[in-house]
Amino acid sequence: MRINGMEWFQVGRWFYLLIHTEEGITGLGEGGIHGYPEAIGGVLQAWQPYLLGKDPLQIEHHWQFLYRNAHFRGAVIMSALSAIDLALWDIAGKHFGVPAWQLLGGKCRDRIRLYMHVGGETADDLAASAAAAVRDGFTAVRFTPFPHNYPELRYAELLEQMLTRVAAVRETVGNGVDLCVEIHRRMDPHHASGLALELAKYRPYFLEDPLVPDSIQRMGDLQRSIQVPIATGERLHTIWEFNELLAAGGCRFIRPDVCMVGGLTHAKKIAAIAEAYHVGVIPHNPLSPVSTAACVQLDACIPNFALQEYTGEDVPPKSTILKQPLVREGGYLLVPDRPGIGVELDMDVVRAYPPVAKVIATPLHEDGSVADW
Numbered sequence: 001m002r003i004n005g006m007e008w009f010q011v012g013r014w015f016y017l018l019i020h021t022e023e024g025i026t027g028l029g030e031g032g033i034h035g036y037p038e039a040i041g042g043v044l045q046a047w048q049p050y051l052l053g054k055d056p057l058q059i060e061h062h063w064q065f066l067y068r069n070a071h072f073r074g075a076v077i078m079s080a081l082s083a084i085d086l087a088l089w090d091i092a093g094k095h096f097g098v099p100a101w102q103l104l105g106g107k108c109r110d111r112i113r114l115y116m117h118v119g120g121e122t123a124d125d126l127a128a129s130a131a132a133a134v135r136d137g138f139t140a141v142r143f144t145p146f147p148h149n150y151p152e153l154r155y156a157e158l159l160e161q162m163l164t165r166v167a168a169v170r171e172t173v174g175n176g177v178d179l180c181v182e183i184h185r186r187m188d189p190h191h192a193s194g195l196a197l198e199l200a201k202y203r204p205y206f207l208e209d210p211l212v213p214d215s216i217q218r219m220g221d222l223q224r225s226i227q228v229p230i231a232t233g234e235r236l237h238t239i240w241e242f243n244e245l246l247a248a249g250g251c252r253f254i255r256p257d258v259c260m261v262g263g264l265t266h267a268k269k270i271a272a273i274a275e276a277y278h279v280g281v282i283p284h285n286p287l288s289p290v291s292t293a294a295c296v297q298l299d300a301c302i303p304n305f306a307l308q309e310y311t312g313e314d315v316p317p318k319s320t321i322l323k324q325p326l327v328r329e330g331g332y333l334l335v336p337d338r339p340g341i342g343v344e345l346d347m348d349v350v351r352a353y354p355p356v357a358k359v360i361a362t363p364l365h366e367d368g369s370v371a372d373w
């Protein structure tokens with residue numbers, strides 16, 4: 001089997017790659033760095049001459065060849081590599097007539113437990129949104145407890161408001177639902193520690209990204225100082241970065257993004273490193289249903305899967321772009337038996353969604369200085 005064509009395109013803010021073969025099998029992949037599609041396309045353009053004519057089943061070899069081809073690294077290159085890797089696993093599955101999870105070691109589970117995004121400005125709104133998700137069958141909900149004017153609040157005010165929101169959700173959904181509290185890197189280590197100590201009584205399942213991820217050592221210091229599990233890693237790219245995070249004791253859950261860490265090939269290795277630390281895997285998944293499908297392939301075949309991020313596939317374009325969407329039963333996605341990564345784009349629908357350009361809107365603190373988000 002030989003690769004005889006590649007095409008890439010943007011749908012809304014999502015970036016897709018199709019890899020074609022002489023045998024007529026086409027693989028689908030998604031690249032994770034939304035907002036900079038021309039950059040991913042530039043990498044793919046440069047790599048295309050290497051891939052054309054190659055055997056698509058030599059996935060690990062192509063991964064290593066492309067990763068080692070230059071001394072440059074980072075999100076753009078890893079997004080391009082992820083899209084290629086996912087497309088090659090899709091081709092391999094279709095070639096052998098089995099799901100990617102079968103080729104990656106077989107199923108560890110039949111359904112994938114989800115955590116659903118909920119939201120609301122006030123504590124009541126947030127609690128109502130969480131209650132609606134629970135009525136829909138979800139057993140874990142994720143929310144950010146920040147009010148919209150959080151940059152204007154003093155620490156004690158902010159802490160009080162955040163605790164009020166978390167308390168409202170816990171009171172509403174009870175102890176039968178896991179709470180995933182997203183901090184969006186908005187705190188420094190000492191204030192995040194103060195938050196986590198007070199938050200512990202509401203028993204959150206995890207505290208997501210309390211700090212900017214730039215210092216693995218500080219994340220480790222924070223995790224050792226608190227009991228609430230930290231979940232982090234959505235901005236990391238490789239086994240080496242995740243290994244350093246884990247060795248520093250920086251979290252209890254890792255958040256690899258299969259569209260950012262070099263696809264299923266590298267994500268499976270990252271999960272294995274985490275397994276050695278008794279750390280669970282909660283794949284990051286803010287992108288399209290193709291990313292969700294790729295996550296499900298990983299989730300199905302790793303023993304230390306914990307939860308899957310899910311933003312809802314019920315609203316267009318997410319609800320419309322796949323020929324056969326994944327099947328959700330309550331708070332779970334069923335592991336599909338279809339070959340490859342198990343989904344196909346409906347190209348007629350996809351063409352109806354033009355590219356959406358990234359808006360450069362970095363948040364600012366009240367004094368005009370740059371914040372993160």
Ligand SMILES: [Mg+2]
Nearest residue numbers: 182208209234
């Ligand atoms: Mg996040």
